[in-house]
Amino acid sequence: MGPMQAYEPDPTSETPALQLGGMVSTFTVVKIERADPAAVGVALQEMLARTPDLFEDAPVALDLSGIDGPTDRSVGEGDGLRVAARPSGVSLGDLVRALRAGGLLPVAVCDPSNRRRAEARALGLASLRGGGRRAHRGSETGEPATEDLSPVSAAGKALTLRHPVRGGQVVYAEGTDAVVLGPVNPGGEVIADGHIHIYGPLRGRALAGAHGDLEARVFCQRLEAELVSIAGVYLQAEQLPAPYRGQPAQVFLDGETLVVGDL
Amino acid sequence: MAKVIVVTSGKGGVGKTTTSASIAAGMALEGYKTVAIDFDVGLRNLDLVMGCERRVVYDLVSVVKGEASLRQALIRDKRVENLHILPASQTRDKEALDLEGVGRVVKELGTMGFDYVVCDSPAGIEKGAQLAMYYADEAIVVTNPEVSSVRDSDRILGLLDAKTQRAIEGREPIKTHLLVTRYSPARAASGEMLSVDDILELLGIELLGVIPESQAVLNASNQGAPVVLESETDAGGAYLDVVKRFVGEALPHRFLEPEKRGFFSRFFSPSPRSAFAG
Numbered sequence A: 001m002g003p004m005q006a007y008e009p010d011p012t013s014e015t016p017a018l019q020l021g022g023m024v025s026t027f028t029v030v031k032i033e034r035a036d037p038a039a040v041g042v043a044l045q046e047m048l049a050r051t052p053d054l055f056e057d058a059p060v061a062l063d064l065s066g067i068d069g070p071t072d073r074s075v076g077e078g079d080g081l082r083v084a085a086r087p088s089g090v091s092l093g094d095l096v097r098a099l100r101a102g103g104l105l106p107v108a109v110c111d112p113s114n115r116r117r118a119e120a121r122a123l124g125l126a127s128l129r130g131g132g133r134r135a136h137r138g139s140e141t142g143e144p145a146t147e148d149l150s151p152v153s154a155a156g157k158a159l160t161l162r163h164p165v166r167g168g169q170v171v172y173a174e175g176t177d178a179v180v181l182g183p184v185n186p187g188g189e190v191i192a193d194g195h196i197h198i199y200g201p202l203r204g205r206a207l208a209g210a211h212g213d214l215e216a217r218v219f220c221q222r223l224e225a226e227l228v229s230i231a232g233v234y235l236q237a238e239q240l241p242a243p244y245r246g247q248p249a250q251v252f253l254d255g256e257t258l259v260v261g262d263l
Numbered sequence B: 001m002a003k004v005i006v007v008t009s010g011k012g013g014v015g016k017t018t019t020s021a022s023i024a025a026g027m028a029l030e031g032y033k034t035v036a037i038d039f040d041v042g043l044r045n046l047d048l049v050m051g052c053e054r055r056v057v058y059d060l061v062s063v064v065k066g067e068a069s070l071r072q073a074l075i076r077d078k079r080v081e082n083l084h085i086l087p088a089s090q091t092r093d094k095e096a097l098d099l100e101g102v103g104r105v106v107k108e109l110g111t112m113g114f115d116y117v118v119c120d121s122p123a124g125i126e127k128g129a130q131l132a133m134y135y136a137d138e139a140i141v142v143t144n145p146e147v148s149s150v151r152d153s154d155r156i157l158g159l160l161d162a163k164t165q166r167a168i169e170g171r172e173p174i175k176t177h178l179l180v181t182r183y184s185p186a187r188a189a190s191g192e193m194l195s196v197d198d199i200l201e202l203l204g205i206e207l208l209g210v211i212p213e214s215q216a217v218l219n220a221s222n223q224g225a226p227v228v229l230e231s232e233t234d235a236g237g238a239y240l241d242v243v244k245r246f247v248g249e250a251l252p253h254r255f256l257e258p259e260k261r262g263f264f265s266r267f268f269s270p271s272p273r274s275a276f277a278g
């Protein structure tokens, strides 16, 4: 009961009714790829069926560039090129309802156009400048990174798996690294908010930095992946550089490019 | 306590029922009191392969539903002492089976003094297959030398690790054995089929045995006799080896490939080798 009392309103107290302080960070950025709330809902259901607790009540920011086209900022400033965003016909409200129905908590929109900004305000959503991982590129363009979107630090104890990750299995290391003492087989999937270490062949999928940690890496003793991803940037099997196929390798982000390197 | 063995594969038509019949009959030949249970409700195959289809009165579903006692439903094999069959129903709905009911049957078989309960799983990874594996202590994963079968076996191994009573109760995991069936060493050597080595590379479990592709299997099943009873045939002999290995005899593997000398030294070499580097 103790800590609860701190939140009880006390009209006679001298304490102000609210205080500013502290920062709560980290939203998963959900990129909407189709201007169709029903399709978004179905895709979400499929994702949730595979990884039920990955997104449970997760606060998310929406990236609408996939359906509205890029806003001027994401094209790059100072090069004189400004692309006016032409929002698709779909209403933000319908998209938000589809996401809520799927268990997500939309709280913000990344880089909204003026029209989307107005819609967001009406729905009680924040507008963020510098969407998702672009937040960190802000410093390169002389702009401070948006504090709101700093990545989760993977502080917890690593999730260690002593068994192979087999086809159809999905493992999620929430807020931490995943260590797999064995193979990740075709159709198997390891997701971690931090790094992924595989002491065996990676034949399935490995998604590190699942909540946006740009520093996350994937390490494996033999790269035969179906897909590797860091903070949402991914390479599929046929995109893996030939010299590293079947070899020990690590995968990391260099800017917005996924790089495969020696272990 | 009876030891419960599930024969499973994911992919259909790879030889689960053939294997269940021969493993059960072979165990009985070795002197163990054994029952084979057909979990493939709606299809009913095991009784045909074991040649007792005309003697089926009750089945697994009637026992689970309490319409018949286990003693009434069990069919005693006429050729092999110690061998019993609990058939599936051809007419009942798959949904008729439930976890508790199956659990009661397995437990009662234990109290009846059975040493081995061999569960012939339906194909797939859904409810039927999960029911068949739930109470298992050991699993024989039947795989054909083709990619789709091996991938399915991998999925089944994942389920065995996660969805069985042993896994859920946090007990010692199910012991898993690989049985490669319908194997043709010549076609593996020519690259038409996966080799045993390729299969082991992906699945990473212990090899229980290799059953060659054989006409003897078809002949036996047409006669309603488990092929293991014809132990002078290639497949019959291979199944008998498998049974003996299962109960602890150290027998060398056969039907791998005569010229494939280096197989064991390669497979058991301590350094991991790359499938692409060499």
Ligand SMILES: Nc1ncnc2c1ncn2[C@@H]1O[C@H](COP(=O)(O)OP(=O)(O)OP(=O)(O)O)[C@@H](O)[C@H]1O
Pocket (backbone or CB within 6 Å): B009, B011, B012, B013, B014, B015, B016, B017, B018, B019, B040, B045, B121, B122, B123, B181, B182, B183, B211, B212, B213, B214, B215, B217, B218, B221, B235
């Ligand atoms: N070693 C073998 N050589 C030749 N034919 C075989 C061999 N093993 C099995 N078969 C044949 O393959 C077919 C399928 O075998 P079986 O019924 O045992 O498979 P199953 O896995 O039980 O199938 P289902 O998934 O439908 O239950 C049968 O016709 C059987 O005779």
Ligand SMILES: [Mg+2]
Pocket (backbone or CB within 6 Å): B016, B017, B018, B040, B045, B120, B121, B122
């Ligand atoms: Mg069958």
